Amino acid sequence: MTVTSESRTELDRTRFFIDGEWVAPRGTETHVALEAATETPLGVASLGTDADIDAAVRAARRALDEGPWGRTTAAERAAVMRRFADALAARADGTAMLVSRENGMPIGLSNAFNGAAPAGLLHLYADVIETLPLEDVRPSPSGSTVVRREPVGVVGAITPWNYPQVLAMMKIAPALAAGCTVVLKPAPETALDGYVLGDAAAEAGLPPGVLNIVLAGREAGAALVSHPLVDKIAFTGSTAAGRLIGAECGRLIRRCTLELGGKSAAIVLDDADLATFVAGLGDASFQNNGQTCTVQSRILAPRSRYEEVVEAVAQFARGMTVGDPLDPAVTCGPMASKAQLDRVLGYIDLGRGSSARLVAGGGRPADLSRGWFVEPTVFADVDNSERIAQEEIFGPVITVTPYDGDDEAVRLANDSEYGLGGSVWTSDEERGLAVARRVRTGTIGVNYYLQDLGAPFGGVKSSGIGRELGPEALDNYLEFKSIYASADQLGR
Ligand code: NAD
Numbered sequence: 001m002t003v004t005s006e007s008r009t010e011l012d013r014t015r016f017f018i019d020g021e022w023v024a025p026r027g028t029e030t031h032v033a034l035e036a037a038t039e040t041p042l043g044v045a046s047l048g049t050d051a052d053i054d055a056a057v058r059a060a061r062r063a064l065d066e067g068p069w070g071r072t073t074a075a076e077r078a079a080v081m082r083r084f085a086d087a088l089a090a091r092a093d094g095t096a097m098l099v100s101r102e103n104g105m106p107i108g109l110s111n112a113f114n115g116a117a118p119a120g121l122l123h124l125y126a127d128v129i130e131t132l133p134l135e136d137v138r139p140s141p142s143g144s145t146v147v148r149r150e151p152v153g154v155v156g157a158i159t160p161w162n163y164p165q166v167l168a169m170m171k172i173a174p175a176l177a178a179g180c181t182v183v184l185k186p187a188p189e190t191a192l193d194g195y196v197l198g199d200a201a202a203e204a205g206l207p208p209g210v211l212n213i214v215l216a217g218r219e220a221g222a223a224l225v226s227h228p229l230v231d232k233i234a235f236t237g238s239t240a241a242g243r244l245i246g247a248e249c250g251r252l253i254r255r256c257t258l259e260l261g262g263k264s265a266a267i268v269l270d271d272a273d274l275a276t277f278v279a280g281l282g283d284a285s286f287q288n289n290g291q292t293c294t295v296q297s298r299i300l301a302p303r304s305r306y307e308e309v310v311e312a313v314a315q316f317a318r319g320m321t322v323g324d325p326l327d328p329a330v331t332c333g334p335m336a337s338k339a340q341l342d343r344v345l346g347y348i349d350l351g352r353g354s355s356a357r358l359v360a361g362g363g364r365p366a367d368l369s370r371g372w373f374v375e376p377t378v379f380a381d382v383d384n385s386e387r388i389a390q391e392e393i394f395g396p397v398i399t400v401t402p403y404d405g406d407d408e409a410v411r412l413a414n415d416s417e418y419g420l421g422g423s424v425w426t427s428d429e430e431r432g433l434a435v436a437r438r439v440r441t442g443t444i445g446v447n448y449y450l451q452d453l454g455a456p457f458g459g460v461k462s463s464g465i466g467r468e469l470g471p472e473a474l475d476n477y478l479e480f481k482s483i484y485a486s487a488d489q490l491g492r
Pocket of ligand 1: 162186217218220240241245293420
């Protein structure tokens with residue numbers, strides 16, 4: 001069955017993708033999506049209710065228990081995943097552009113993470129599942145034991161607005177490979193792009209109910225978390241929401257992975273090549289206008305070269321091009337929403353009211369009267385205990401803090417409730433690796449920071465539980481089952 005969404009205007013998304021069809025919402029609430037760079041309407045989306053979530057979960061359950069999906073082989077799932085990848089790849093440019101208009105992400109980054117990466121992840125997990133033994137037989141005291149990897153079941157995937165396509169696919173791709181079915185609840189701030197996934201899934205021939213998409217707010221998100229027919233929650237978002245979701249999953253004894261907030265540090269060692277450091281600053285500290293969970297928004301600088309580092313960071317920030325994220329020359333787009341703009345400006349006020357020294361930016365750009373823009377902002381002389389050094393700002397706001405010696409640098413990097421990303425900058429790669437090993441985070445770079453989709457990704461401490469990405473993430477969607485059998489039963 002080929003389902004299209006032609007009945008909708010290009011940017012109005014007033015139906016949900018449930019059981020392979022674009023269906024009318026049960027409720028009446030809608031959300032007007034505004035373009036981050038212009039504050040003008042981009043489209044209208046319906047917001048789901050508990051009843052929409054219930055319909056989606058039931059469809060996912062049926063597809064698993066009664067439909068063909070629960071009986072597919074790994075090779076059959078891999079084949080449909082590759083068709084899904086092709087359908088997404090054909091839409092990649094438009095998807096990337098749409099997300100940039102929704103959340104302000106610079107277009108080059110959006111091409112990589114919202115355009116190319118989702119198809120790449122489908123290929124990655126299709127390859128992994130085809131080569132992973134899903135059943136093996138081993139000797140046991142009574143004869144033989146069959147050890148099976150079985151799908152966890154129905155997955156509730158809840159995603160934020162900052163990298164909507166890749167974060168959704170980091171859950172969907174391993175889930176499909178494992179044989180699970182999925183209900184995706186994207187964030188209202190990026191209300192429109194999630195539906196590309198529905199169109200592409202239908203075109204690829206994903207059986208009805210295997211992937212369902214309901215745009216909704218927090219309350220309906222909570223209904224997904226606690227729905228009795230859901231087996232696992234895969235959540236990316238704030239630590240505050242992660243605590244609530246984790247608590248509910250604990251109460252229900254329901255599997256969950258939590259990818260949460262961060263406040264990562266870039267450690268500039270005293271032998272660092274500042275040209276290399278500055279070349280990597282965009283990805284490490286300002287990626288996606290600072291709206292990336294792994295941004296190294298705390299820069300730790302050796303006292304012996306402190307002013308040199310402060311000036312390099314300030315110059316970099318002042319040199320960034322702020323403006324329309326669809327312009328490839330722009331390196332800093334707008335914040336994703338008015339709420340996000342207010343939050344970031346609030347932290348800038350906090351910094352201005354502290355003993356910190358403002359060395360770049362500090363407000364809204366004077367030449368941009370529309371759009372949720374913030375100047376790339378740098379505060380120097382920041383004590384690591386200050387709120388601007390401890391709390392996640394989620395905007396282009398950087399602190400610089402001096403340290404004496406590698407031990408203090410590591411201590412300051414680890415002096416955070418979070419443990420998500422980080423980087424070390426040095427002319428001596430071995431020294432950098434040694435320091436990187438001592439920093440308590442899920443990922444860290446030496447002389448650059450860029451996420452590797454082929455390696456496990458996630459956080460420690462309040463940054464989350466579990467890992468996504470890499471072949472390892474498949475385990476999030478598989479249960480082991482041991483069947484004790486006699487050797488005779490297995491024909492030995
Ligand atoms: P958020 O927690 O407000 O919302 C994220 C998603 O969860 C949205 O879809 C929202 O509707 C839903 N939600 C919120 N409360 C819920 C609840 N109680 N039950 C069910 N669903 C709920 O986060 P946000 O502001 O959209 O995203 C920014 C945050 O995401 C930042 O803290 C950032 O660090 C984090 N993030 C983490 C990673 C990672 O991999 N660790 C990646 C990207 C973003």
